[in-house]
Amino acid sequence: MIGENPSRDHVDDSEIRILSEEPNNVEVKILDNEKDINAHYDELKREAEAEIEKLFGAEVDDNSENTFVAYIRNANEKINGAEALGREPNLSPKEKQAILIRDKIAKNERERRDKIKALKSKQ
Structure with missing residues (x-):
């Protein structure tokens, strides 16, 4: 998550993979x-x-x-x-x-x- 790496103050949309879109709970992984x-593209x-x-x-x-x-x-x-x-x-x-x-x-x-x-x- 973003909070895991405080040295990064900006995350490009292309670096994000949405893992889950359940209501009120969006799980995201930064592809950094x-x-x-x-792994992301192998799944695609x-x-x-x-x-x-x-x-x-x-x-x-x-x-x-x-x-x-x-x-x-x-x-x-x-x-x-x-x-x-x-x-x-x-x-x-x-x-x-x-x-x-x-x-x-x-x-x-x-x-x-x-x-x-x-x-x-x-x-």
Whole structure:
């Protein structure tokens, strides 16, 4: 908590992880070391993997790929083709979900790297 380190008079929002949001009781952890940052982003990755499993299961398409990967590949092909023609891509709902999850995972990994880099530059 903030009171644990009196030398810090300011906490950046990017350093805070909300652990619990029960009414009248918000539990917060400050992400001020590499171990905590990695643990936080590992949990986000596990949540994304669970979402993939829930939405796409362990199905396998004709090319023996996980369907999540196949949806990403198909969506990318449609996006590239539509861009070449100057049109909007016509993605299926599952392709849209796959792209959103992929982008969320990539965003979290960028944030993880940026926070660790910022932490190391402060040291």
